[in-house]
Amino acid sequence: MNRTAMRASQKDFENSMNQVKLLKKDPGNEVKLKLYALYKQATEGPCNMPKPGVFDLINKAKWDAWNALGSLPKEAARQNYVDLVSSLSPSLESSSQVEPGTDRKSTGFETLVVTSEDGITKIMFNRPKKKNAINTEMYHEIMRALKAASKDDSIITVLTGNGDYYSSGNDLTNFTDIPPGGVEEKAENSAVLLREFVGCFIDFPKPLIAVVNGPAVGISVTLLGLFDAVYASDRATFHTPFSHLGQSPEGCSSYTFPKIMSPAKATEMLIFGKKLTAGEACAQGLVTEVFPDSTFQKEVWTRLKAFAKLPPNAVRISKEVIRKREREKLHTVNAEECNVLQGRWLSDECTNAVVNFLSRKSKL
Numbered sequence: 001m002n003r004t005a006m007r008a009s010q011k012d013f014e015n016s017m018n019q020v021k022l023l024k025k026d027p028g029n030e031v032k033l034k035l036y037a038l039y040k041q042a043t044e045g046p047c048n049m050p051k052p053g054v055f056d057l058i059n060k061a062k063w064d065a066w067n068a069l070g071s072l073p074k075e076a077a078r079q080n081y082v083d084l085v086s087s088l089s090p091s092l093e094s095s096s097q098v099e100p101g102t103d104r105k106s107t108g109f110e111t112l113v114v115t116s117e118d119g120i121t122k123i124m125f126n127r128p129k130k131k132n133a134i135n136t137e138m139y140h141e142i143m144r145a146l147k148a149a150s151k152d153d154s155i156i157t158v159l160t161g162n163g164d165y166y167s168s169g170n171d172l173t174n175f176t177d178i179p180p181g182g183v184e185e186k187a188e189n190s191a192v193l194l195r196e197f198v199g200c201f202i203d204f205p206k207p208l209i210a211v212v213n214g215p216a217v218g219i220s221v222t223l224l225g226l227f228d229a230v231y232a233s234d235r236a237t238f239h240t241p242f243s244h245l246g247q248s249p250e251g252c253s254s255y256t257f258p259k260i261m262s263p264a265k266a267t268e269m270l271i272f273g274k275k276l277t278a279g280e281a282c283a284q285g286l287v288t289e290v291f292p293d294s295t296f297q298k299e300v301w302t303r304l305k306a307f308a309k310l311p312p313n314a315v316r317i318s319k320e321v322i323r324k325r326e327r328e329k330l331h332t333v334n335a336e337e338c339n340v341l342q343g344r345w346l347s348d349e350c351t352n353a354v355v356n357f358l359s360r361k362s363k364l
C-alpha cells in the first residue's frame with residue numbers, strides 16, 4: 001500500500017482506533033502520547049487548549065505532544081495515526097507492507113525511492129543506470145514527493161542518489177520528445193515545468209538536506225543553493241557545464257551562487273563550467289561538510305538522526321525565518337532564468353550540444 005501518496009479514509013481511521021483497543025502489548029508512553037496527539041490533530045486540528053501548568057504533568061505532556069504537531073493538516077494526521085497503529089499491530093492489517101523495524105517505504109514512484117523513518121523523509125533518485133539523470137517523470141515525482149514530505153510528520157527531508165552518481169542533471173533525452181506544436185511548444189512546456197519544479201524547492205517548509213553520494217551535474221548542482229545543508233562524500237564532484245551545452249544557469253544559481261561563493265568563483269562554475277571537487281565546493285561554501293566515502297553514509301545519517309530529534313516547531317519556524325526574506329526574490333530569479341533558458345533551448349548551440357551527446361559524440 002502506498003502510505004505517503006494515499007490518504008487514509010475516515011473508515012481506516014475508525015478501524016485503527018478499534019485496533020488500538022485490541023493491542024496485546026502496551027506500546028509505551030511515548031507512543032501513546034503520539035497516538036493521542038495525532039488523534040486530536042485529526043479530529044480537532046491544531047492544538048487549541050490553554051497550556052496546562054508545569055505541575056499538571058500528564059496533561060502538560062499531552063498538550064506538548066499535540067502542540068508539537070503544529071499546523072499538520074487533519075488528513076495527514078489521520079494518515080499518520082493509521083500508519084502508526086498499523087506499525088504497532090502488523091498482523092491486524094493484512095494489506096500492510098510496513099514491516100516492524102523497517103523503513104516506511106512509499107511505493108507509487110518509478111524513478112525514486114521514498115522512505116520515512118526516525119523523523120527523516122528520504123527521497124532517493126533511483127535511475128542508477130542512467131546516473132540518476134532527471135527525466136520528465138522524475139521531475140514530477142520529485143515535486144510529488146516534496147509536497148508529501150512537506151505535510152508528513154518528518155522533521156527534515158533528505159535528497160540523495162542511488163548508485164555511484166548523485167545525479168547527472170537534466171536527462172538530455174527529454175529534448176527528443178517533441179509535442180505536436182514543435183520545438184517552440186517543447187521549450188515553453190519545459191520552462192513551465194522547470195519553474196514549478198524549482199518553485200517547490202524555494203517554498204519547501206522544512207530543512208532540506210542534500211546527501212551528495214557521488215558526482216553531481218547541472219540542475220542537481222544548482223539546486224544545492226536552495227538547500228539548508230549539503231553533505232558530500234569526497235567522491236562527489238560539482239559540475240555545471242551550461243555554456244558547453246549552449247544553456248544558461250537555472251535553479252536560482254545566478255543569484256545564490258555569487259552570494260555563496262563570490263561573483264568570480266560563481267562565474268568560473270556557471271559560465272566557464274569549472275568542475276569542483278567536494279573539498280573545493282566546501283571551501284566555496286556550496287558544501288557544508290565533506291566526509292571520506294568509506295564512512296560517509298554512517299557519519300551523515302548519525303548526524304541527521306540527531307537533528308531530527310530537535311523540537312519540530314522550532315525547526316520549522318527557524319527555517320521560515322531564514323527563507324522568508326529571500327522567497328520573493330528567489331521566485332523572481334527563477335522566473336527570469338526559465339525565460340532565458342526557454343530561448344536557449346531553441347538555439348543552435350543547445351541543439352548541437354544535445355545532438356552530439358545523443359549521437360555519442362560528446363560527454364562532459
Ligand SMILES: CCCC/C=C/CC(=O)SCCNC(=O)CCNC(=O)[C@H](O)C(C)(C)COP(=O)(O)OP(=O)(O)OC[C@H]1O[C@@H](n2cnc3c(N)ncnc32)[C@H](O)[C@@H]1OP(=O)(O)O
Pocket residue numbers: 129130131133134168169170171172173174190191193194217218219220241242245247250357362363364
Ligand atoms: C526541463 C528542465 C530542464 C532543466 C535543465 C537543466 C540543465 C542541466 O541539468 S545541464 C546538465 C545535463 N547533463 C549532462 O550534460 C550530463 C550528460 N552525461 C554525461 O556527460 C555522462 O553520461 C556522464 C559524465 C554523466 C557519465 O559518464 P559515464 O561514462 O560514467 O557514463 P555513461 O555511459 O555516459 O552513462 C550511463 C548511461 O546514462 C546515460 N546518461 C547519463 N547522464 C545522462 C543525462 N544527463 N541525460 C541522458 N542520459 C544520461 C548515458 O547516456 C548512458 O546511457 P546508455 O547506457 O543507454 O548508453
